[in-house]
Amino acid sequence: MTETTAWLPTDDQSQPFFEGASAGELRLQRCSDCQGWMYPLKKRCQHCGSTNLAWRASSGRGTVYSHARLQRVYHPRHEGRLPLILAWVDLEEGVRMPSNLVDCDPADVRVGMVVQVTFEQFPDGTVIPVFRPL
Amino acid sequence: MKHPMNSVTAITGLGLTEMGRVYRDAEDLAAEAVFLALEDAGLQKSDLDGLLINAGIGEGVGVPLHMTLGLKELNLLTYMQGYGSSAGQMIQYASMAVANGLANTVCCVFADSPLKEKQRSGAVSYARRSQPDAMTTLDTIYGVVGALPKYALAAQRHMDLFGTTQEQLAAVAISQRRWAAMNPRASKREPLDLDAYNASPWVVEPFHVLDCCLVSNGAVAVIVTSAERARDLKQPPVYIRGFAQAHNHDTGQANHDPLIHSAGARSAPRALAMADAKVSDVSQCQLYDCYTYTVIVTLEDYGFCKKGEGGSFVAEGHLGPGGALPTNTGGGELSSFYMWGMTPVSEAVIQGRGQGGERQAPNDLIMVSGNGGVLAYHSTLVLSPEAA
Numbered sequence: 001m002t003e004t005t006a007w008l009p010t011d012d013q014s015q016p017f018f019e020g021a022s023a024g025e026l027r028l029q030r031c032s033d034c035q036g037w038m039y040p041l042k043k044r045c046q047h048c049g050s051t052n053l054a055w056r057a058s059s060g061r062g063t064v065y066s067h068a069r070l071q072r073v074y075h076p077r078h079e080g081r082l083p084l085i086l087a088w089v090d091l092e093e094g095v096r097m098p099s100n101l102v103d104c105d106p107a108d109v110r111v112g113m114v115v116q117v118t119f120e121q122f123p124d125g126t127v128i129p130v131f132r133p134l
Numbered sequence: 135m136k137h138p139m140n141s142v143t144a145i146t147g148l149g150l151t152e153m154g155r156v157y158r159d160a161e162d163l164a165a166e167a168v169f170l171a172l173e174d175a176g177l178q179k180s181d182l183d184g185l186l187i188n189a190g191i192g193e194g195v196g197v198p199l200h201m202t203l204g205l206k207e208l209n210l211l212t213y214m215q216g217y218g219s220s221a222g223q224m225i226q227y228a229s230m231a232v233a234n235g236l237a238n239t240v241c242c243v244f245a246d247s248p249l250k251e252k253q254r255s256g257a258v259s260y261a262r263r264s265q266p267d268a269m270t271t272l273d274t275i276y277g278v279v280g281a282l283p284k285y286a287l288a289a290q291r292h293m294d295l296f297g298t299t300q301e302q303l304a305a306v307a308i309s310q311r312r313w314a315a316m317n318p319r320a321s322k323r324e325p326l327d328l329d330a331y332n333a334s335p336w337v338v339e340p341f342h343v344l345d346c347c348l349v350s351n352g353a354v355a356v357i358v359t360s361a362e363r364a365r366d367l368k369q370p371p372v373y374i375r376g377f378a379q380a381h382n383h384d385t386g387q388a389n390h391d392p393l394i395h396s397a398g399a400r401s402a403p404r405a406l407a408m409a410d411a412k413v414s415d416v417s418q419c420q421l422y423d424c425y426t427y428t429v430i431v432t433l434e435d436y437g438f439c440k441k442g443e444g445g446s447f448v449a450e451g452h453l454g455p456g457g458a459l460p461t462n463t464g465g466g467e468l469s470s471f472y473m474w475g476m477t478p479v480s481e482a483v484i485q486g487r488g489q490g491g492e493r494q495a496p497n498d499l500i501m502v503s504g505n506g507g508v509l510a511y512h513s514t515l516v517l518s519p520e521a522a
Contacts, residue, residue: 009268065287068290074277083336
């Protein structure tokens, strides 16, 4: 991959998520009516059906719902990083999201482990949220 | 009191094309399967008045199949999509239509041809082929692509919570390979032991390649008609004693546990209630086995063992030849062929007729599962060679 290759297509709808990551925040959608949180992208609140959604910074803290080790390259980012730790993280806000765990030995990961969001920058400048043990 | 749907309909015809690396378009395979099912049942094309179609996504099979088949006057026709639960669903809708007089003889067909020449099976994508948006691409960047990593996450959660082991996952693959050795249609018939399983490459740990179903081209059709009519046809009827569906939605919220509790937990008890049967009455299972773990979680959710004990249950040898609960007696999707829910359905019909040859198992009551999405879409059938 060269410096100029885009790793992610961009779209207006998800821009706040990636802008948040660049600013060091895990931003999710939150319903302005029922205050329910959800993992993007939603057009309508999963809890109450409202379309009155806003982007808000989450705590970025959660626990591991489950984990697995990727052993095949599906994307250039995976090159040289296998086994990459896949995880579904249950955030304090009640949202479950897919991500990767970094800065830990795959053998040490357990369901229920407490994790905190951190951020990874790609060669093209895109930033994504990942998690590390707290 | 007997449920009004119990044993009112039966499966009479079964058509299976060649399976595996058959480089033909899915619609042509579907048409062949329909003709094979008609021949099997001793029926003419003109006897069909209903056609339900399900196929792999993006393979070009749809409602126009009735024109390819030259079915001029149908009373029931639609394309259905419930992923891995579709086969069981089609049979349920066909039964309800037949029981209520909307149609008399309904063919349910599935076809798929994801394998292309000179392409590894691992390169096959069942996903939509449109340009992904940023959030979908992010899933790929994380490595959570398609169903496989999510089932691997499910298996790992089961391992962490209940102490389920790699050897217990292996026990499912090994047991089904023993059945496959007795199935001339099975793609993988060579013996499999724990060493060979462990030597199989990792895909997403805890899954080796041998924890994952095959990728197959082919088609399967079954014909549903009234129990009364089925008794006059060429093949022994396989009665539809009970059925149900349950569909869960993974909301992406942390307040439920969809990787441990499948939709089958709600579907199975209702199907058994319709059949006026208990779990202990079941003689054999044909379970959707997209991954080894799917068998373990389905056995638990169907009540064959307690939640969390599926790993030790399968390791005790119940599922294999001679076991107390013969399961996936054709080798299943892991070792025979992957025709979505038609893999378990077709083997259930063969077993229900007593045509399993050397792999024939006790068949008084057969439970069949269909599973789609990530343990989200579920259909259950209870079949028997005897009417209630």
